[in-house]
Amino acid sequence: MSKLSPADLEQYIFSRTGAANDDLLVGAGYGEDAAAIAADGSTLVVSTDPISLAAERIGTLGVAIASNDVAACGGIPEWLVSTIFLPDEDEGHLDTVTGQLDAEARRLGITIVSGHTETLAALDRPLLSLTCMGPTDRYVPTSGANPGDVVLLTKWAGIEGSAVLATDFRDTLLDAGVESATVDRAAAFFDDVSVLPESAVLAPVATAMHDPTEGGVLNGLVELACASDVSIELDSEAVPIRDETRRLCAAMGVDPLRILGSGAMLATVPAGKSERVVSSLESEGLDATVIASVSAADDPAAIGVHTDGRQYRDSVRDDMYDLWE
Known part of the structure; x- marks a missing residue:
């Protein structure tokens, strides 16, 4: 798939x-x-x-x-x-x-x-x-990212994927040595899958928003970059990942940045407004982190996501698909 x-x-x-x-x-x-x-x-x-x-x-x-x-x-x-x-x-x-x-x-x-x-x-x-x-009252496209924007990620990577792993593959995880309490906490991530709260804060100010689903945060960024014809420089170390997500992904051999990502929101905002936007989200009890920057792609070949010495411009296949095959 x-x-x-x-x-x-x-x-x-x-x-x-x-x-x-x-x-x-x-x-x-x-x-x-x-x-x-x-x-x-x-x-x-x-x-x-x-x-x-x-x-x-x-x-x-x-x-x-x-x-x-x-x-x-x-x-x-x-x-x-x-x-x-x-x-x-x-x-x-x-x-x-x-x-x-x-x-x-x-x-x-x-x-x-x-x-x-x-x-x-x-x-x-x-x-x-x-x-x-x-x-x-204000439609926000995926294609609206501008050079000079930064990319915010709300909550953390792999929310949906963690919850699905914890429920559909619970026995496999336990057999792999993951503690039952860790699996139970990850299953509770289903309560965090909606992005309606952060949308209400981000919609008035974001230049682009995108819901990272299949292929996770990485594929969501690729879609955002290609839709906007820009280059996105991702700081992979800055992406927030919960300990439960890391443990489940390690046990199942999948990448937290490449698994079902519903529950987080990717949004681009002008760099000068990022601190205020993050503060507004935090005042609503929502974590947000600057994970990437947007620059012009003077050469069409530069369109895409650049991180850890690699460029991504094609759809990233979700690591979890193989688990059902």
Whole structure:
């Protein structure tokens, strides 16, 4: 499992978007979290996302991930359309998934307005596809990073990945010698997967925001750099990583910067405003760290992320994918 390359996306996806519509303000584009549609003097942010690999908390994560994409564009998530595919007609599966969807949507103040549910015998685990919508007064794209900006990361790397490892691979981790208390603390990271709180602080000032999901912080930075046509210099040592994340990743042989990263927000802000923005986030109980700087890519070949002597300009495959194969 991996994301399509930018070239394939351009050829087969972004060039095939049906009829033109003047109300579409921001449409499909590499790295963009959501679309923006003009609606009665406001802007409607719309995003859709599938989830299939996190079996234990798929409903909880599904709502968080879909709403995060709206929040990462400065939107306020309000409505959700839920499509559920189950591997069998076991009412227990249906009860668990819909119960998780309902609980997380209520917690985040989101209304599930429609959807579709069916069973597919070809599946071996539940599969969800969720569309989230909400209004904004200021749409913030992934493509807005400017030379001279710095990149902030809220919370820490690998939040979602740590929680999924702790639940889907608990026995493997225990067998590898990870203490049960460490695994339990990492499982509780599910409570930190939403980025709605930091979006409210960042949206008025950020030049770009992005939700690092598949491929983690590293891939999120690549998407941000390529969408903005800039060069990003990443200080990998500055990226905050919780001890639980380090321990779980070491036991499973994965890189904390390359695992599912929902729960953190990448945002670019002018360097002169970074201290004030970090202070504003901290006043809301949210950690934030400057992890990178943005510079002009005078040569197109320089577009991408530069760190530890390497350049990344293609999608980074999530290290966790191999664990399910």
